[in-house]
Amino acid sequence: MKHLIFTLMLASAMLVQAQVQTNDSITENGSTFTVNLGDVVVTATRDIQRLSKGGLVTNVNGTSLSNLGTCSDVISQLPGVISNEGNLEVLGRGTPQIYINGRKLVDKSELDRLSSKEIQNVEVVFNPGAKYGAETKSVILIKTIKKQGDGMSGSLSVTGRQAHYFSPSDNLFLNYRTGGLDIFGSFNYDSARRYQKQHNRTAINSTSDNYLINSDILTYPKSNTYLANIGANWQINSRHYVGVKYEYNAMPDSKSKWLTDEAVARNNVDEDRIQYETNWRRSSVPVHLVNLYYQGKVNALNITINNDYYSRRNHNRQSIIESSMIGGESVFGSNNRITSSMFASKGTAEYSFKGNTLELGYEVTATERKDVFLNDGDYLPDANDKIKETTGAGFVAVNLPIRNVELYAGLRYEHTSSDYYQNGLYVKGQSRKYGRLFPNVDFTFPIGKAKFTLSYEAKTKRPLYSQLSSSIQYDDCFTYETGNPLLTSEQIHNVSLAGIYKWVFFSATYTYDKDAIISVIRPYKPDAPQNIMTYDNFNHLSKYDIVVSLSPRISRWSPRLRLNLSGQHFSMETKNGIKKLNTPILFFNFFNNVSLGKGFNVTGEISGRTRGDMDVVTLKPSWQVNVGASKSIKNWFFQLQATDIFKTSRSSMVTYGTQMTLDKWNYSDTQALRLIIRYSFNTTMSKYKGKGAGVKERSRL
Incomplete structure (x- = not known):
């Protein structure tokens, strides 16, 4: 076979x-x-894929990928990209920054609204250069098809997802063009209702007693999200563009109910039975984002300037009713209010001479975040934190083609000042100042008909603001959660080799992560069964990632096989001694697209992973089968998908702590039917060229 x-x-x-x-x-x-x-x-037939500076470009227009339905469907089939329940990850590089025509993606649901037929190509950048932030470890650049014509254009799409519950979403996009002026806007409504079933087996080996806790958990989250934007783009002439865009995002009422039935045994003797009803209510109203940009060309000099303002307010309310056979009924509650704002500016200048390219640029951000956490009782402490952070960066990069080889090198300097306040008082020991250089170099060369790129880059990863919080969240009578204000930034070094030959792509990456930020579980107090989930800096973490992708085309059949191997060298201390977590994980995906002609396509896919380790977690095996069909009729597009048809996908894992081991089995509502109906007319794309500034800082917020 x-x-x-x-x-x-x-x-x-x-x-x-x-x-x-x-x-x-x-x-x-x-x-x-x-x-x-x-x-x-x-x-x-032209090659579907080619190497770029630190990445891989995949052509979509005119290939079988254009028939997949949405941009999300396209990205999930790219080498080195893993899609897990709609969350995208570049193997070994974490969550990517995504741009559409140079514009930073703020709402990931836009990927579900963008038709695959509107995409020219997609570039996955595994080694972002100096012009991207020092925290940006991967980038996905989406380029849409350029279309001409004045007048009104737009699209209307409706999507329905039937799983345990029904979830609809709708999107309207309009663009009016006259001469060099574009006025555009869109509105999106998404109603998400999900279901999770989970079983936890928790073993706690404290000094005096051993506990075994079996928990059955049902989760019912639901939310309504509204996203609107409006903007204008003015093409002054063929060399100068200016534009403005305003985005409004609101999630006025997100609810989640957790029902937990917990059996507690101490020293092999049944001790207690506890039921929890946990209710979360979250709101994020409003989220504002304003972007102003200029893009121009003066002789051989290209200039781009972006200015962004971003603000949001979050309110989270948690209430827990705990019913114990021993302790009776208890009620716990907390309120968490977070306000954050950011201003950012980024400018680049690119000069081309004799086939060479020189880039210079700057980026500055100023951020403020307030986090107030209040418990209803006195069982856990309150918290009142504020962080004010400013970052200034400058970079230079050069691209030098030398015969049939190409050298791309860059250097970025970033200085960050972070001031931490607790209860209104400045805390010197938890405030930070960083000033570091981040070099990168790519060397691209051919060997026969194959092409290879050898790369090195230095990056960093700063703690998320939520990871720096001092607030303590109550999960159950054995488990709490908190942040760690003492966290410092990671220092990351990557060395990689990538190669492509016709429809075969290969890459291998080694990563050395100094001061790696890792989630840990530790005793809340000495000799007590309570544990707290928090974060800590580990001395270092070594990782390796190997990607192999085969994407031939056999008449009307377009198969695509992807194999991603991810491993680490890591060990941690537990009460039972040193625990080594070095088993690699193999992610696999075999996707098939068959074109039957006249705009009709059918797809079939099997994907999954083997058992393996990631940080302090052992992921359990999982696999699923998806099938779909799509049909295009003039301005109409119809797509029907069935995901996880055998209901085999799992988010199950084992998490290791100092004295606690959490073995989790989880099903997350992955068996579903999805129907998309889209109507487009006079499909003129907006010429908006705003790229955004302070991209990574918005992600931290």
């Missing part, structure tokens, strides 16, 4: 074919073109 599969893969190599024909003509259809020369027709 394996020999048959290998033979089929080889047979899909892009060959030039000739056949008898009678007419002299030239026709083009997507990525395949036909040239009729008298009595001969020559047919060829």
Whole structure:
């Protein structure tokens, strides 16, 4: 069987074919073109993928990827990208920063609203250069198809997801163009209702007693989200653009109910039975984002300036009713109010000379975040934190093509000043100042018909603001959660090699992460069974990632096989001695697309992972099968998808702490049907070129 599969893969190599024909003509259809020369027709197909500076560009327009439905569907099929319940991750690089036509993506649901047929190509940057922030470890750049024409254009799409509950979403986009002026806006409504079923087996080995806790948990989250934006773009002439955009995001009432039935045994003797009803109410009203930009060209100099203002207010209310056979009924509650704001500015200047490119730029951000946490009783302490942080950065980068090789090198300097306040008083020991250089270099070269890139980069990762919080959250009578104001930034070094030959892509990366920030579980007090989940800096963490992608095309069949191996060298202290967590994880995905003609496509996919370790967690195996069909009829697009049809996908894992081991089995409502109906008219794309500033800082907030 394996020999048959290998033979089929080889047979899909892009060959030039000739056949008898009678007419002299030239026709083009997507990525395949036909040239009729008298009595001969020559047919060829361009490569779908190619290497770029520190990344991989995948063509979408004219390929089978354009028929997948949404931009999210396209990205989930790219080499090195893992999609887990809608959350995207670049293997070994974490959550990517995503740009659409140079504009920073704020709301990830926009990926579900963007049609795959509107995408020109997608670039996954595994080694972002100096012009990106020192915390940006991966970037996804989406380029849409340029379309011409004045007047009104737009699209209306409705999506329905039927799983345990029904969840609808709607989107309207309008764009009016006259001459060099674009006025555009969109409105999106999303109603999400989910379901989770979970079983926890928790072992606590405290000094005096051993506890075994079995918990059955049902979770019912639901939320309504509104997103609106309006903006204008003015093309003054062919060399100068200016624009403004305002975005409003509101989640006025997000609710989540957790029902827990807990059986407690101490020293192998049944001791207690506890029921919890936990209710969360979260609101995020409003979220404001304003972007002003200028983009221009003066001779060989390209200039881009972006200014952003961002603000948001969050309110979280937690209430717990705890019913114990021993202790009776108790009621716990807390309120958490968070306000944050940020101003950022970023400018770049790019100069081209004799085939070489020189880039210079700056980026500054100023952030303030207030976090007030109040418990209803006195069982846990209150917290009142404030962080004021400013960052200034400058960078230089150069691209030097030398015959058939290419050198790209950059250097970025960032200085960050972070002031920490507790109860209104400045805390010197928890305030930080950093000033560091971050170099990067890419060397691209050919070997025969293959092309390779060897890269090195230095990055950092600053703690999320939530990780710096001193507030303590009550989960149950054995478990609390908090942040760690003493966290310091990580220092990350990556070395990677990537190569491509026709439809075969390969990459290997080694990462050394000094002062790695890792979630830990520690005793809340000595000789007590209570544990607290928090964060700490570990001396270092070594990781490696290997990606192999095969994407041939065999007539109407476009298979795509991706294998991602991720491993680490890590050990931690427990009460039972040193625990080594070095088992690698293999993520696999085999996707198939068959074009039946006349705009009709069918898809089938099997994906999953093996058992392996990640930080202090051992992920358990999981796999799922998805099928789908789509149909395009003029301005209409219809897509029906069935995900996890055998209900085998799991978010199960084992988490290790100093005296506590949490073994979790989890099903997260992945078996579902999704229907998308989209109508588009006069599909003119907005010319908005704002790229945003302070991108990573918004993510930390």
